[in-house]
Structure formats: C-alpha cells, structure tokens
Amino acid sequence: MDSNKTSCPICKSKDQVAKVVYGYPARQILQQVQRKEVKLGGCMVPENPKKWYCFNCNEQFN
Template sequence: MANAPECPVCGERGVPILYGLPTRVAREAAAAGKVRLFGCVVPTEPDQWTCERSHTWRADDDQVLIAVIDAALKRD
C-alpha cells in the first residue's frame, strides 16, 4: 500500500476504513491489516483513514483511497 497517506498526527502509514457489513473478503483483508472495519453506522462526515495508533482522518484524494481499498480487496 505504497500510495496510502501518512497519518497527519504520528506519521504512521494510513490504513483505509471500511464501513458497512463486511464481506468475507473484507474480513480477511482486515485480519491481514490491509483495511480497518468501523461498523455499519456511517457518520455524517466519516473518516477515511486510520493508523496503528488509532488516529483517524479524511484525505483529499478519493482516487488514492479507492485504489488502496481495491488492492486490499484484490479487485481490478
């Protein structure tokens, strides 16, 4: 996940946040640390990224977010 942004607080690599009921593939990606599952209730302005220290944030580039999620879920 080379394109993942760094946490603006601690500098750790960002991990994309997934909301909603996870599929088997999403659960496997979460177990591997490629995504983080945040449950079914989506906030009005949801964060998109988290880090190992559990900081959360939004980034400006949705294309990067989509690309990292697609790679984590092995979608083309």
Template sequence: MAAPVGLTYNGYLNLEMGAQKISMKIMPKKKCPACGATDTIKILYDEPTYESCEAAERGEIALGGCLISEVSPKRYCKACGEDFG
C-alpha cells in the same frame, strides 16, 4: 527509455507477468496527521463480508461499521490507532 522490470521509473512500477507487461502508477501513502506515520489503511464501511473480515485480519483494511456520514474518517493509522481523513 524503458525501465527494467520490477523497478520504478518516473513514478511507475513496471511488472512482467509471463508475456504480459504491466505498468502501475505508484500512489504516495497517506500520512497520519497525529504521528506522521505512512502505515495507514482505508476504513471500509458497510456490513462486512467474509472477504473483508479476512482482509481486516491481515491488516489490509479497517472495518468502520454500517453507519457512515460525511464526517466519517476514511483512513486508519496502524502505528498510533488514529482515524482521520
């Protein structure tokens, strides 16, 4: 049974772009351990590019700097400002 276009069905989002149909698995958002919010974004480590700076300004990613270690956090909570993961 196919789900209507643009609606979720069994954990998938079904989209139609012209003649092309796309089905994407919906991944659960990561929950902040400090406040419980799901408004979290990935932290990007490395020297930022023009595109990554623009994405950070739009709130799509957080910039983590050039140094990364095994204990560097992977997520940033937009609700409370906590770095985690």
C-alpha cells in the same frame, strides 16, 4: 513501500495506515481486516465518516 500512500497526520506513519470500510463486511473484507489492510468503521456510515485509520497511534482522519 508505496510512496503515494497516505501518512498519518499525528505520528507520520505510512506503513500502518489503512482505509476505513463502512457497511456489513464480506468475507474478503474480513480477511483484509486480519492483515490490517483495512479498518472496519461500522455498519452505519456516520455523518462525517473518516477515510483513514492509523494502527500505530489509533488515529482516524480524512
């Protein structure tokens, strides 16, 4: 486990946290989504985009 990895502020999980990726996903990104290495945030970047997603508790955070 990477000790520098971001942890979820809600459930404190580190191994279930992934970066949120915005924009139209390329094939490589879709493969990372399947491996839960990243989370798709949508094609349009919101005004205050979240940077992280926790697959354990479904929380998005910065």
